[in-house]
Amino acid sequence: MTMATIGYMAPEYGSEGIVSAKCDVYSYGVLLMETFTRKRPTNEMFTGEMSLRRWVMESLPHRLSEVVDANLVREEQAFSAKMDCLLSIMNLALDCCMESPHKRIHMTDAAAKLRKIKAKFLDDVAASS
Secondary structure, eight states: OOOOOTTTSOHHHHHHOOOOHHHHHHHHHHHHHHHHHOOOTTOTTOOTTOOHHHHHHHHTTTTHHHHSOGGGOOSOTTHHHHHHHHHHHHHHHHHHTOSSGGGSOOHHHHHHHHHHHHHHHHHHHHHHO
């Protein structure tokens, strides 16, 4: 028997019971959003049609600072590099959480993108010092 947690399960699992690696990619995207927003997908603010995914999607790119954890966006050294990094992470999370499993990124590609985001962030921070 396959178990799933509300808020983290892919739409195709919830509606049709279909299980695949793409379901894991979806859950990973939700986990990324939860990590950087400090909001669980089961938060009381997400009712009806509003979900963590939709809230993030509707806020990017212009209201990024409204959705990410305030502790991550304090004005300090390398602020621009930090915001670019956070925007890239949120976009990656959304790529993982595409409604259709066929449109979702593969996990190996998600991992490669995350490594590139990290490398760019470290380069940007070094350049701003």
